[in-house]
């Protein structure tokens with residue numbers, strides 16, 4: 481479960497039985513398709529999720545940048561984001577393992593809502609741990625989880641954000657592993673989680689690779705995806721990693737600045753790949769925003785889904801190997817890109833996704849003739865905060881709202 485010197489299983493001994501049971505199930509059902517698990521996963525993703533999602537030619541962006549731009553429309557997946565691919569796979573796996581209860585963490589609420597939908601669809605009781613602070617700023621997602629029949633457990637320890645929610649969920653899982661599976665929300669955590677989540681999300685690049693060959697008679701010169709924990713990033717890259725001619729760009733949240741306030745332990749960004757250092761978080765060795773004592777710093781992004789001080793260990797490894805280029809754009813550029821895509825293509829992207837489009841705007845002439853951008857989610861959930869953030873800043877192309 482290592483990706484170079486990243487990854488591994490840095491967990492308390494008490495968690496190892498649960499980890500070993502999960503790894504056995506991962507190898508049998510996901511890698512081995514035992515009992516037709518992957519066939520059922522794909523059938524449900526089609527019938528319940530609405531796959532395959534389109535790879536759409538973006539005519540207005542292609543004109544603007546003088547090259548062929550294509551959009552992988554994960555915003556059209558049920559629930560409005562790529563999150564369902566992983567949530568459905570893990571909840572279905574929990575059923576095959578004979579578990580009776582699901583626990584999950586969430587920060588922005590997207591993973592929580594995707595898990596609640598999958599749990600309702602598969603008739604599994606579900607509890608989502610969510611930081612108190614996040615509950616207050618993501619009310620619509622809290623309602624969605626409850627509407628789908630899940631319980632939302634407030635996490636009040638520490639800062640009351642995603643980092644603590646993950647730790648609380650792991651604690652619950654270790655205590656109740658007999659009947660409980662932990663549906664983790666990104667390509668993070670101890671092995672086998674990063675590999676398993678990447679495998680569930682790889683449907684994105686599996687479809688996109690075939691769709692690009694069909695539409696363009698070849699492969700894209702570059703693939704762009706925003707990077708928070710890294711699940712949509714790894715999903716968009718997985719099937720292209722062995723294609724040397726395809727450039728892979730992970731676009732992180734540059735927040736308001738890349739400078740870090742070591743004393744306050746606050747990083748005004750979430751650019752773990754670009755500015756972080758090696759450390760252990762949530763069971764894996766990876767790249768982190770940490771202070772000189774190794775304390776995990778508070779991260780920031782205008783988009784809550786990218787707001788995480790760590791990043792997936794496999795993605796960190798691919799960056800260190802030079803196979804993936806880690807880049808970042810700041811809050812203003814992301815907000816501007818949010819408006820630009822909405823106006824030019826009639827697609828309102830998630831604020832997370834907008835980071836990839838901001839990088840495209842600033843660097844299109846280095847990306848080759850054919851560019852594929854992963855539209856990881858839709859922006860309906862962001863309207864309130866975008867209206868507020870836009871009014872506070874000088875976003876010249878924004879309409880009066």
Ligand SMILES: C[C@@H](c1c[nH]c2ccccc12)[C@H](N)C(=O)O
Pocket residue numbers: 585586587588589590591592642646664665666668708709710784785786787788
């Ligand atoms: C990106 C996603 C997320 C959920 N769980 C995560 C774990 C590590 C990194 C990111 C995540 C988001 N914060 C959410 O709550 O949906």
